[in-house]
Amino acid sequence: MSGELEGLKVAVREELSDLWGDLHRAQTYAINGTWSIACGNLEERIKLLTPLVGATPWDEIQIPLLENGVYQRIHGDLGIVVEPDMGRVALVRARINAETP
Known part of the structure; x- marks a missing residue:
């Protein structure tokens, strides 16, 4: 049974990772560029699963979701309580900006 439970936890963690990516895309394509009904629906799904397996590590989250505080x-x-290393986030953002023509 414990192997099945661990497999379920892995599946929930993978789903959460996908949901965060979906939330990032939904927010990017929202008409006002910030939030939409789709974003709200994804947030609810994230809130449903997170208590089951804990927070998705911040370094697996898309930079804009950390910068705009949605993850937090x-x-x-x-x-x-989540505490992303915003110094590292800023370094990644600077690298992205430097690489963008």
Whole structure:
């Protein structure tokens, strides 16, 4: 049974990772560029699964979701403290900006 449970946890973690990516895309394509009904639906799914397996590590989250505080807010709503290394996030952003023509 424990092997099945561990397999289920892995599947939920993978689904959460996919949901964060979907949320990033939904926010990017939202009419106002910030939030949409699709974003809200994805947020609810993230909030449903996160308590089952814990927070997705911040370094697996898309940079804009960290920069705009969505990752932190969603976890805060759940009572989960997350502390992304915003210094590292800024370094990644600077690298991305430097590579963008």
